[in-house]
Amino acid sequence: MTCREVVELMTDYLDGFLSPADRARFEDHIHGCDGCRAYLAQLRTARSLIGRAADEPVPEPLKAELMNAFRSWKSS
Numbered sequence: 001m002t003c004r005e006v007v008e009l010m011t012d013y014l015d016g017f018l019s020p021a022d023r024a025r026f027e028d029h030i031h032g033c034d035g036c037r038a039y040l041a042q043l044r045t046a047r048s049l050i051g052r053a054a055d056e057p058v059p060e061p062l063k064a065e066l067m068n069a070f071r072s073w074k075s076s
């Protein structure tokens with residue numbers, strides 16, 4: 001597997017979408033390649049930050065306000 005392929009598969013890897021065979025080849029490459037390992041670590045950190053932000057519950061009244069605002073933007 002080349003670095004380019006590894007980078008393209010990285011999000012699938014983090015989401016657990018790779019087949020067992022691809023996953024093994026991916027991990028083989030990561031173990032032997034400092035650049036890809038560093039990139040994977042960065043991507044994982046970035047995604048965990050995004051995930052945490054998305055998990056913040058939106059209070060219901062605020063959500064209703066947002067929906068109303070969204071509707072009025074669309075109709076104007």
Ligand SMILES: [Zn+2]
Binds near residue numbers: 033
């Ligand atoms: Zn690489």
